[in-house]
Amino acid sequence: MEEAAHPYVPRDLKLPGYVPMTLSMSSILTVYLGASLFVVTLVWFLFGRKKPQLDKLLMCWWAFTGLTHMVLEGYFVFSPEFFKDNKSCFLAEVWKEYSKGDSRYASRDSAVIAVEGITAVIEGPACLLAVYAIAKGKSYSYVLQLAISLGQLYGCLVYFITAILEGDNFATNSFYYYSYYIGANGWWVLIPFLVSYRCWIKICASAANNVEAAAKTKKKNR
C-alpha cells in the first residue's frame, strides 16, 4: 500500500501511517476562534461583573489560554499518533494543520513535547486558578499570574532556541512560518511579557508599602 504524502518540511520526514487532513484551514480557525470567543464572552459577562476592565480582560486571557493549554496542547501531548487519525477528529486536525508551521509536532521532537507537557499539565490548570484568583481577589493573584507568565516565556524561549539550533527548517513555506510559527506563538510572548511586567511592578509596590508601614509602626512605638 502506498503511503499518502505529507505536506511537512523537511520533505524526507518519515510519518508512516499519515492520513491527510479533511478539514480546511478556515474551518479549523473558525471553530477554534469561535469557541475561544464563546469562552471569553462568558467570562467577561458572568465572572467579571463588578471588576475593573483590566481585571476582566485578564480573566478572559487566563480562561482562553488555560483552555488552549489543557484541551489543545493536552491532546497533542498525549496523542503521539495524531497524524494517523482518520476520523476527522477536530483536535488531530488542528495539529495536522499546525505542523505545517512546525513539523516538530508531527515528528514528536522531545523538546516540543517536554514544553507542551509542562504547559498542558501544570500551566493549564494554573491559568484557570488565575481566573478564580482574580475573581475572588486572592492574595496570591499577582504571584500566580507572574509564575505562569514566566513559565510561558521560558517555554517559548526553549521552543524557539531548539528550533534555531536544529536548523529552523520545519515550516512548509514562509506563509506557515510567519503565520503559525511566529504569528501564533508571538501572542504567547507578548502577553505573558506584559502580564509579568505588571505583576512584577505590583508585587514590588506591595513589598515597598509593607516596609514603609513597618518603619512607621516602629517609629510610633518608640
Add this chain to the structure above:
Amino acid sequence: MEEAAHPYVPRDLKLPGYVPMTLSMSSILTVYLGASLFVVTLVWFLFGRKKPQLDKLLMCWWAFTGLTHMVLEGYFVFSPEFFKDNKSCFLAEVWKEYSKGDSRYASRDSAVIAVEGITAVIEGPACLLAVYAIAKGKSYSYVLQLAISLGQLYGCLVYFITAILEGDNFATNSFYYYSYYIGANGWWVLIPFLVSYRCWIKICASAANNVEAAAKTKKKNR
C-alpha cells in the same frame, strides 16, 4: 589516525576529534568545591555581616549558583567543541567528566543547550542581582528570587523530561547516573523548590497585609 575511544553512552555516539581527559574526578571536584567554598565564605563574612542567618545563607546560595551558571554552564554553552580540548582546560575537563553522567552534553542535544543557554545568560546574572537585592533589602528581592527559582525548576523539568523521552540512556554507568545526573541536579530541584515556596509565602503575606491596610484606611476615612 585512529580516534581515541570516548567513555560515553550510547557507545555508538560519534565524537570526532575527542581528546581524553587529563584531570581526575577528584581534582575536578576539589577545584570546583574549593572555589565554591571560597566564594561562599567570602559572601558570608563580607556581605552578610548584619543580616539574619537565613538571608546570609541565601546570599551564599545565589552567589554559588550564579557563578556556576555563568562560568561553568556559560563555558559549556559557548564551547561546542569542548570534548576536543587538548590543553587540559579546567572547564573543558569539567564537561568531559560530567558527560559521563549525561552524554547529551558532549553530543550537543538542543534541549540541553537551550536550557543551559537560558540558565547561563539570563539566570546567572539574575542570581548575582539576587545577592545584591538581599544585601540591600530591595523591594524586588523576593520576586526576583522566585522568578529565578521557578526558571531553575522549569529548566530541570525540561532537562529530565527530554532525557526520559529520548530513552534515558546517556550515563556511562549507574554510578555516574545517580551521582552526576540525579545527585548533582537534585540540588537544583530541592533548593529552588524551597526558595520559591518561601518567596511565594512572603509575597502573598505582603499582598494580604496591603489589602488589610487599605481596608483600615478606608474605614478610618469614612
